[in-house]
Amino acid sequence: MDVTATEIPDVLILTPRRFADARGFFSETWSARAMAAVGLDVAFVQDNHSRSTQAGTVRGLHYQRPPHAQGKLVRVARGRIRDVAVDVRVGSPSYGRWVAAELSAENGAQLWAPRGFLHGFVTLEPDTDVIYKVDDFYSADCDGAVRFDDPDLAIDWGVDPQAATLSDKDAAAPAFASFRSPFAFAHP
Numbered sequence: 001m002d003v004t005a006t007e008i009p010d011v012l013i014l015t016p017r018r019f020a021d022a023r024g025f026f027s028e029t030w031s032a033r034a035m036a037a038v039g040l041d042v043a044f045v046q047d048n049h050s051r052s053t054q055a056g057t058v059r060g061l062h063y064q065r066p067p068h069a070q071g072k073l074v075r076v077a078r079g080r081i082r083d084v085a086v087d088v089r090v091g092s093p094s095y096g097r098w099v100a101a102e103l104s105a106e107n108g109a110q111l112w113a114p115r116g117f118l119h120g121f122v123t124l125e126p127d128t129d130v131i132y133k134v135d136d137f138y139s140a141d142c143d144g145a146v147r148f149d150d151p152d153l154a155i156d157w158g159v160d161p162q163a164a165t166l167s168d169k170d171a172a173a174p175a176f177a178s179f180r181s182p183f184a185f186a187h188p
């Protein structure tokens with residue numbers, strides 16, 4: 001499995017090996033052993049699958065507050081997304097900074113964002129299927145959102161935010177200025 005660093009050290013791009021042959025390919029899309037080999041000991045408890053029929057669909061920016069904060073390992077089974085993680089760990093040198101990566105069925109790349117990050121993506125093709133593992137269960141009570149096109153975050157989504165397809169929840173998400181992070185940066 002290839003590991004590529006991003007501008008935020010704890011956010012990684014993992015790309016599992018693909019065994020191609022005349023039929024297509026085989027890939028271990030997740031392996032606890034492969035994750036441990038790169039220093040990631042994560043106990044995932046839930047798999048998610050979201051399908052977005054339209055290109056330009058934005059899902060995010062979302063997080064779950066403690067005690068149900070979630071680390072996420074995101075991949076695309078069909079189509080293509082620009083995946084975004086925003087560091088909101090109080091005390092982090094990269095607090096408020098974002099990283100983006102293009103994940104697609106074609107490139108097989110996966111984004112790992114630990115707990116303490118806002119997460120969202122925009123679809124770059126119709127009928128895009130996003131598959132992701134999380135390390136805590138869904139909790140509606142702990143679910144939170146921040147405006148995806150917040151001017152203080154100034155995320156480059158690569159598409160026109162004004163034309164984005166949004167859920168009502170995301171369309172009404174609060175500004176980053178009103179966000180009080182419940183996450184602490186825990187590094188030596």
Ligand SMILES: Cc1cn([C@H]2C[C@H](O)[C@@H](COP(=O)(O)OP(=O)(O)O[C@H]3O[C@H](C)C(=O)[C@H](O)[C@H]3O)O2)c(=O)[nH]c1=O
Nearest residue numbers: 048050059060062063072119120121137138139167169
């Ligand atoms: C996330 C989630 C949702 N749901 C239910 C709650 C709603 O009735 C319905 C749709 O939920 P929502 O509109 O929050 O789905 P997304 O907008 O795709 O949210 C996700 O989008 C961004 C990209 C994320 O990183 C999060 O994983 C997640 O917040 O599924 C569940 O039953 N379990 C779950 O884990």
